[in-house]
Amino acid sequence: MSRKAREAVQDAVAQLGYVPSMAARSLAMQRRGAVVLAVSSNDPALFANLFFAEVITGVNEVIETTDLELLLVPAASDRGRDRLARILGSRGADGVMLLALRENDPLAKIAESAGVPVVHGGRSLDRTPRWYVDADNRGGARQAVEHLLATGRRSIATVTGPLDLHAGTERHLGFREALALAGLPDHRVVHADFSEAGGAAATAELLTRHPGLDALFVASDAMVAGALRTLQERGRTVPGDVSVVGFKDIATAQRTQPALTTVRQPIVALGREMTRMLVRLMDGEEPTTLILPTELVVRQSSDRS
CATH class of the missing domain: 3.40.50.2300 (Response regulator)
Structure with missing residues (x-):
């Protein structure tokens, strides 16, 4: 689109008071409007754990500013990993955040083979992911x-x-x-x-x-x-x-x-920055990795x- 044509469209949008439909935008971009937080833990009391609760608080702070839905997937077991693979394989989510990965964790391969943006909370010993948020x-x-x-x-x-x-x-x-x-x-x-x-x-x-x-x-x-x-x-x-x-x-x-x-x-900040990074990736941007200071x-x- 030429500069003149783009300016004409912008003028029309301003005059009509047009508000873009998020549903239509998601359809046009082939989005489902959901992201996954997958945790490499099979602890039955996982979401009562204060660390994970604070991470989810930070994630939700950002999710609430968007029209995205959040799917929480405990995925340390075979059943949990299979569920994550089904969700991502069916394009049931537009991006995934991975948390608490261990060395040689199969979750990384499942997520990264799905063709959606992936952000890691922390790093694993066997690899440094392309996009991650970690603490010092x-x-x-x-x-x-x-x-x-x-x-x-x-x-x-x-x-x-x-x-x-x-x-x-x-x-x-x-x-x-x-x-x-x-x-x-x-x-x-x-x-x-x-x-x-x-x-x-x-x-x-x-x-x-x-x-x-x-x-x-x-x-x-x-x-x-x-x-x-x-x-x-x-x-x-x-x-x-x-x-x-x-x-x-x-x-x-x-x-x-x-x-x-x-x-x-900074646990809440970890969840918040992971989600911001994922949304930026989904929007086609190239964020940088982030290491948060401790005190x-x-x-x-x-x-x-």
Whole structure:
């Protein structure tokens, strides 16, 4: 269309007060008007999990400004993956967001073979996707341990997340980097699964192996409740005997006893920016990947005064 013709059309639109029909636009662009949030988890209480609840809050903030529908698909099981493949194979959605992918996760192949825009929430260990939104997991963990060092702690241990998750590996690397820069050993480590029970069991194992530990970096707030319970059962006071720092700053972090020092992960923003990126891709734009900053929030659990 020539510039003159385009200006004529724009003038006509302005004079008629025309409002484009989203249904007609979707039909013209062969859109179904839906997007998928697929989560690589088979946890039956998935959507009661505070992390996923906050991600969905951010996703919904953007969805509500559009005429799109949101489909939530837990897809860690064969049944869930088959459902996602059917939805995408039948063109039942115009784009997909993938969350919590593990190493060699088949969800990536299912989504990327469907011919629709794909945005990843976080990264997987085996690949760096073309479009993703992530948090600075390594930098946040390093800052947490540097804070413990600044308060005089030297026998610092960690309860990691799963090391087949990019976030779990990055937080462990941040822990190791901070101790290496301080010239301290980084062997006080037990791996867990981001659950409260996992945090309790891992902390018990650390105390058995390293009874003199004086600080604990726990790689997610969900594990902290278990860690604090184990410390109390073993007669350790917090922060008197052991300082504790978590990661995420979920709503319960301020209600622990004592209130938890933690790394604030921008979880709602993660969901929001994933969705904005997907909508831009669906509109034919070329967004850039995004790594969101984290922030250390200091509360009583690491206060040595």
